[in-house]
Amino acid sequence: MAVNYDAEGIEGGASLTRRGPALPEPASLEEALARARACRLCAPHLPHEPRPVLRAAPSARVLIVGQAPGRKVHETGIPWNDPSGDLLRQWLDVDRETFYDERRIAIIPAGLCFPGKGPGGDLPPRAECAPTWHPRLRAHLPHIELVLLVGAYAHAYYLGARRKGTLADTVRAWREYLPAYFPLPHPSPRNRRWLKLNAWFEAEVIPELRRRFADVIRRGGTG
Numbered sequence: 302m303a304v305n306y307d308a309e310g311i312e313g314g315a316s317l318t319r320r321g322p323a324l325p326e327p328a329s330l331e332e333a334l335a336r337a338r339a340c341r342l343c344a345p346h347l348p349h350e351p352r353p354v355l356r357a358a359p360s361a362r363v364l365i366v367g368q369a370p371g372r373k374v375h376e377t378g379i380p381w382n383d384p385s386g387d388l389l390r391q392w393l394d395v396d397r398e399t400f401y402d403e404r405r406i407a408i409i410p411a412g413l414c415f416p417g418k419g420p421g422g423d424l425p426p427r428a429e430c431a432p433t434w435h436p437r438l439r440a441h442l443p444h445i446e447l448v449l450l451v452g453a454y455a456h457a458y459y460l461g462a463r464r465k466g467t468l469a470d471t472v473r474a475w476r477e478y479l480p481a482y483f484p485l486p487h488p489s490p491r492n493r494r495w496l497k498l499n500a501w502f503e504a505e506v507i508p509e510l511r512r513r514f515a516d517v518i519r520r521g522g523t524g
């Protein structure tokens with residue numbers, strides 16, 4: 302099943318809320334990152350060697366949860382190093398240097414590895430990934446104040462039944478999820494039509510997103 306960025310909901314997203322396998326709990330963020338980066342859990346289902354792409358430091362205040370790396374991110378190993386990342390940085394009004402400062406911003410997608418291509422685009426993030434790694438990584442990120450949920454799969458995993466009936470309605474209800482979560486559409490070029498049809502997002506939501514993001518970043522995370 303391919304990801305449909307224009308979809309008003311997602312198919313199969315609820316499966317992301319399944320529990321991951323019972324693995325030992327990492328004792329530190331360093332150990333959690335090392336184990337996630339060495340993960341081969343769904344290797345038989347991937348069309349390539351697993352290459353988890355994530356970054357975090359214990360002092361991070363903001364967590365960005367996207368869907369899964371695309372091919373370019375898979376090849377470079379740098380998250381959001383593509384047109385989607387360019388638009389996300391524009392929404393946040395942040396330069397690349399700050400965006401990639403893991404002491405301030407952790408980046409952990411719903412699926413850590415590129416899932417491959419389907420007939421309609423990238424495949425969905427592997428369902429076993431987020432339940433396996435997000436709780437184990439989050440346990441060692443005690444300073445996260447704001448989680449940006451970018452796209453329907455991130456909404457599904459973190460908001461679960463609190464999501465509205467459509468992606469647009471979930472994003473429009475952003476106030477309900479604060480101060481912990483800020484749900485956003487995915488900034489993929491495939492989603493430009495959604496952004497055009499929902500001009501309220503850039504007019505009303507982006508200014509508040511920028512304000513909250515800047516406030517959290519300014520207050521710390523450089524230690």
Ligand code: SF4
Nearest residue numbers: 340342343413414430
């Ligand atoms: S997608 Fe997630 S679960 Fe699968 S191999 Fe990569 S890190 Fe492991």
